[in-house]
Amino acid sequence: MKLQFKRAPKPESIPTADWNNWTWQLRQSLKSLSDFEKAFNLDEQERSAFQEGAEVFNIRTTPYYAGLAGPQSQDPIRRILMPNALELATPAQAMLDPLGERKNNPAPRIIHRYPDRVLFLVTDICSVYCRYCTRKHFTGQEQAFIKNNEYEEALSYIKSHTGIREVILSGGDPLTISDAQLDRTLFDLRKIDHVEIIRVGTRMPVVCPMRVSEDLVKILKKHKPVFLMSHFNHPRELTEEAAQAVEKFVDNGIPVMNQMVLLNGVNNHPAIVQALSRRLLYLRAKPYYMFQCDPSRGTDHLRTSIEDSLEIQKELWGNLSGLAMPTLSLDIPDGGGKTYYVPNYxxxxxxxxxxxxxxxxxxxxxxxxxxxxxxxxxxxxxxxxxxxxxxxxxx
Structure with a gap:
């Protein structure tokens, strides 16, 4: 069966050339209460979150991604992008830095938790601030590209640690930086002999697929091997535009691996996970991880129980092709690294x-x-x- 992908809705009042320009999408991002009131009928929990919620985490979404959300307050896409008063509730567990990144931060913009790989945080900015974000202690500071002295210190750290084999560009979202900045970063990393693999972790194919241009994929291809780590959470995020973005990567020899997060009321059902996984696989993107949501501040209402997640995995196991089956994983709080779950037979x-x-x-x-x-x-x-x-x- 040939899978079909629907085009995202576009307001008739906006010229197509503007809508398809990724920098226009970022400039026109919804950030304030008045911006969101123009696009949504807000309920009381959503409205009140704009007064105090910004203290928990920055608020922002692209017009494109806002257009994917439904009118109900419990709509899955809306729960991802919309602040909610529940973020301010007393939680079962709330951590500003749930992955313990600050204590694994040996140089500016470097997170070194595993021996053979590092995170290189090249920007603070995301085009959408997902309400379940694990890096609220860092992301959202609105620094587009890192300061030159931090950039050089980060590169120096990578050069001096010859056991590092992989560098993962993250942030913020590294695809919010310009093509020239990305090209420079990849070029400088490729000059380091012991760096074998570069990964780019991004939500841009999901929330702003117009960012994925021919120029962008040429840059990534030039500095191969580069892996694209996408972050689709729901099958509705795989629009025709997003599908074309994914295929543009793989058509140019850039592998795409998807990391989803299990979210309460968003995707915590085996039917939704299988639908997302089958569609990704059809586009030649590997469903890679199915993460337990981290206990980041303000995420308690979005977290599933481990028992719920295990039940979803059990339903999928054997009924879903191994190619389409993501690995259920939890990041042990406070920097303990990943632990994996598989059904015990x-x-x-x-x-x-x-x-x-x-x-x-x-x-x-x-x-x-x-x-x-x-x-x-x-x-x-x-x-x-x-x-x-x-x-x-x-x-």
Whole structure:
């Protein structure tokens, strides 16, 4: 079956040339109560959030993304972009820095939590401030591109830590910076011999797909290998424009991996997750992670329980192709790193054999080879120094 994607609505009063210009979308962003009142009929919880909610987190959305939201206050897209008085409620858990990034911040704009990779925060700005954001302690400060001295210090840190193999451009949203700034950043990173992979983490294909131009993909292609880490949360975000943006990347050899967040009242249902995953896969984008929402300040009403998330995963497992199945993951608060969840089908175990009951009820045993048959590869030593440098990358 050929999947169809609907075009996003465009107000007739706005010229097409303006609407399709990503810089126009950013300039015309909805930021104030009066901006939102023109686009939405606000309920009392939404309206009151504009007085105090901005203290929790900045408020902003593109006209394009605002047009995807429905008229009901509980509309899934609306829950992502619209401030709500519930953000001010007393939460079960609220952390300004839930991932412990401040204590893993050895240089300006660098987050180094894992040995072989770093986050490089190249901007503070996003075109949409999603209400569940995990980086409220940093994002939304409205600095378009980082100061030159911070840029140079960040590059120096990456150069001096030779175990770093991947650099993930983040922020803010790195695709809110200009083509020239992005090209310069990628060029400077590619001059560092030990940097093998560059990732770009972005919501722009979702909230402002007109940003994905031929010039942009040429820049990314020029500095390959570059991976595009997208952030679609709901199948309605995959409009015709967004689908074209995703395909523009993969058609030019830029792999797209999607990281969704399970959100209460937005996508916490197996039917929605499978619909999003199947559509992404159809566009040749890999559904990569299905994250538990972090306990960031003001997100309590958007978080699902782990039990709810596990039930969604259980429903999907086996019924959804492995290619389309995202990995359920939780970031351990305060910088503990990721932990993963998979359904446990093991019913019995011993050193000799293990018993399993599969997702559809099939039962069987797996017999281990005897211990005397296990041997290590002869050529492991060839890769030992590389392995040691990776483990010691943060030292």
């Amino acid at each position: 093991e019913t019995q175990s011993s050193s000799e054999k293990r018993m399993y009951r599969g997702w559809d009820g099939v039962e069987a045993e797996y017999v281990n080879p005897t211990a005397d048959r296990i041997q290590k590869p002869l050529d492991a030593e060839l890769y030992f120094s590389e392995w040691e440098s990776l483990k010691n990358a943060k030292t």
